[in-house]
Amino acid sequence: MTKYQHEGSGVTKMILTRSPLRISIAGGGTDLPGYYEKFGSYFISAAITKFVYVAVHTPFEPRYILKYSKNETCDKLNEINHPIIREVLRSFPSSFPFVEMASMADIPSGTGLGSSGSFGSALILALAELRNLKITKDEIASMACDIEINKLGESVGKQDQYSATFGGLTEYQIGKNGEVVVEPLRLDESFLELFQSSLLLFYTGKSRSASKILMREDLKLRENDREIQNNLHEVQEIAYKIKESLHQKNLEDFGRTMHEHWLKKMARNPLVTYPEINNAYEKALAAGAFGGKIVGAGGGGFLLIVSDQPGRVRQAMKESGFEEVEFRFDYEGTTRIL
Numbered sequence: 001m002t003k004y005q006h007e008g009s010g011v012t013k014m015i016l017t018r019s020p021l022r023i024s025i026a027g028g029g030t031d032l033p034g035y036y037e038k039f040g041s042y043f044i045s046a047a048i049t050k051f052v053y054v055a056v057h058t059p060f061e062p063r064y065i066l067k068y069s070k071n072e073t074c075d076k077l078n079e080i081n082h083p084i085i086r087e088v089l090r091s092f093p094s095s096f097p098f099v100e101m102a103s104m105a106d107i108p109s110g111t112g113l114g115s116s117g118s119f120g121s122a123l124i125l126a127l128a129e130l131r132n133l134k135i136t137k138d139e140i141a142s143m144a145c146d147i148e149i150n151k152l153g154e155s156v157g158k159q160d161q162y163s164a165t166f167g168g169l170t171e172y173q174i175g176k177n178g179e180v181v182v183e184p185l186r187l188d189e190s191f192l193e194l195f196q197s198s199l200l201l202f203y204t205g206k207s208r209s210a211s212k213i214l215m216r217e218d219l220k221l222r223e224n225d226r227e228i229q230n231n232l233h234e235v236q237e238i239a240y241k242i243k244e245s246l247h248q249k250n251l252e253d254f255g256r257t258m259h260e261h262w263l264k265k266m267a268r269n270p271l272v273t274y275p276e277i278n279n280a281y282e283k284a285l286a287a288g289a290f291g292g293k294i295v296g297a298g299g300g301g302f303l304l305i306v307s308d309q310p311g312r313v314r315q316a317m318k319e320s321g322f323e324e325v326e327f328r329f330d331y332e333g334t335t336r337i338l
Contacts, residue, residue, distance in 0.1 A: 014057040015129045016338035019122040020047035020330040021106070021113035022163035023201065023295050023304055026261060027239035029268065030232050031157030031174060032214065033149060034221025039229075041174035042239050044185060045163035048201075048327040050106040052118040052164075055338075056126040059100040064089075067102040069109070084120050087147045092127060099127070107325070111203065112296025117160025120144040121334040129336050140334055141165040141180070155215040167333030171243065191249040196329060198251055198306055200313055202322035204277055206300030217269055231268045235261065255290020255306035262293035277303060280320035287316040 027043025035041060059065050064080060066072040072081055080086040089096050101123070109115040121144045128135040144161035148154045158180060162172055166182050169192075173181040187195065220228045238261050245254040262281075265272055272294055280303065281292060288309035295302045303322060307313045314324060 014055060014338065015126045015336060016053065016055045017122045017126040017129070017334065017336050018051040018053045019118035019125075019164040019334040020167055020332070021050045021052065021115060021118055022047050022160060023113065023199070023302075023327075024159060025169075026242040026258075027236060028159065028261075028296075029157070029217065029265070030236050030239070031159045031172075032155070032218050032221060033157070033178070034218045035229070035232050036158075036174040037176055037178070038221075039233070039236075040176055041158075042171070042236060043159055044169070044171050044239060044243060045159050046169045047163050047167040047330040047333060048113075049330045050113065050325070050327055051330075052103065052105045052115055052122050054101065054103045054119065054122040054126045056099055056101045056123075056130050058130070059098055062098050064098055065100040083152050084116065084147060085123065087151045088120060088123050088127065088143075091143060091147060091151075092131070092133075096127065096131075099130070101126075110301070112294065112301025114160030114164060114296065116148065116154075116156070117144060117162075118164040118334075120147060121161055121164045125334050125336060137165050137333060138180075138182075155218040157214075165334045168331045169329055185243070185246065187246055188249060191246075194251065195246065195254075197310070198255075198308055200305040200307060200310055200317075201295070201325045201327060202280075202303045202305065202317045203325055204280075204294075204300050204303055204322055206274075216271070228268055231264055235264050238264065251306070251308060252290050255292070257291070258293055258304075258306055259291030262291065265293060274300075276320070280317060280322055281305075283316040283320055284313050287312040289313050 022045050025044040025046055030036060030041040031043055064074040066085060074080050077089055103119060105115060107113055121140050124140050124143055141162045145158050148156050158174060162180055169185045171183050171185045217228060238257055241257050242254060245257055284305050289305045289307040292303060292305040295304050305313055
């Protein structure tokens with residue numbers, strides 16, 4: 001955090017920030033350190049108009065007052081139970097003596113839309129704004145990754161933090177040294193509208209810990225497991241095929257390639273799915289869907305379907321008991337809104 005420039009000593013009474021959640025489009029899994037540190041990574045992610053919100057201000061009482069899915073009131077920083085809150089506070093150049101924080105979200109955590117990355121990014125910006133510190137999007141995303149991957153040792157990649165921070169339909173490349181190159185995926189405007197309307201998102205009704213599911217993959221990657229490495233090599237190639245399908249405005253090819261992506265994901269880790277998801281997905285295909293996959297680590301969360309016949313797919317998903325969540329792409333990323 002040594003790069004941040006302090007602009008003054010005044011304290012704003014309250015700061016409110018938000019970060020979008022995301023849907024992974026292609027290349028998921030290659031953003032794990034166990035893969036990109038050996039081979040690099042390429043993935044495409046889309047931020048959506050479902051958000052995590054964070055409000056912070058300096059409390060009247062000298063203590064940490066934290067309100068998220070639980071409530072915490074602590075006198076010392078090391079007493080804070082929430083790991084991301086604790087480590088974000090520790091990571092600033094001059095520690096916060098005390099702070100009051102509240103968070104809420106449009107979608108609950110553990111549903112595959114990258115909520116922990118969104119929360120971390122929103123909290124970092126909120127605290128920087130509270131201290132009148134200049135901070136770039138790249139610094140926000142980099143700090144959020146460092147906290148989850150290095151300081152907390154979570155088995156997660158870099159997709160969630162970067163997609164939340166930068167927003168948009170975006171392609172990312174990670175070098176073997178961990179540096180991330182961010183580039184908007186530029187599509188023809190008329191096709192972009194068609195593309196958005198073809199993406200249907202359904203909640204499976206189950207949540208899970210992404211880190212626990214990804215731990216198995218990350219351990220195998222660090223042990224140089226050839227089977228999982230080869231699987232992710234193929235996922236990487238599929239990501240480039242998906243990019244080409246979008247540039248060629250070929251929605252059907254995109255959906256079929258997304259289906260290939262899902263098959264590779266299931267082959268890599270049997271924990272990513274269960275019979276109810278498989279049955280619902282088969283119904284979607286029978287109703288005219290081109291393809292789809294579980295978003296995020298899997299094991300529950302959201303099922304993303306690609307179709308030019310949304311009405312038929314919606315009916316099939318309704319019969320499966322899966323609730324649709326409508327969305328658009330978000331192009332702001334992590335931002336202050338108050």
